[in-house]
Amino acid sequence: MLYTRRVQFYDTDAQGIVHHSNYFRYFEEARGELLRGIGLPYSSIRERGYEVVLLEACCNFKKPLFYDEVVDIELLLEGVDRFTFSFVYRVSVEGELRAEGKTKHCMVKDGKIVSIPREVREKLASETKV
Structure with missing residues (x-):
């Protein structure tokens, strides 16, 4: 999946780059x-x-993002199992890779980690994997 957003001024820090x-x-x-x-x-x-x-969650910063740049974030499912699912992210501007990241998640119900419901696992698994 590709998600696109524009960098807003409030996203930037005192050096003028995205915090x-x-x-x-x-x-x-x-x-x-x-x-x-x-x-x-x-x-x-x-x-x-x-x-x-x-x-x-982790992120490898390659090159800064700046105010008003249009940023593409490619999101791919890395894996899904009974209890966790993970995504990788590729952040780019006009095809130039600026950062790569990864997140890992679980689901909680009533304050306890639970098996991911079958419907959720199936829908996630239908997504393009890395």
Whole structure:
């Protein structure tokens, strides 16, 4: 999946570049759009009593992003098993790779990690894998 957004002024720091913490917000935006696109918006997951929890996150910064640049975030499912699912992210501007990231998630119900519901696993597995 490809998610596109424009860098806003509030995303930048005193040096005029996107603050490193915002990359994780961008990842979350892209992930939310992917889930919405496969019929699993966060709202419907939460209505069923589940929460999607972040277990791990990392980002390898290659080159800064700047105000007003149009950023493409390629999001690919790396894997899904009974308890976790992972994504990789490739952040680019006009085809130039600026950052790469990864997140790993689980689902929680009533405060406990649970097996990912079959419907969620199947919909995630239908996505293009790395």
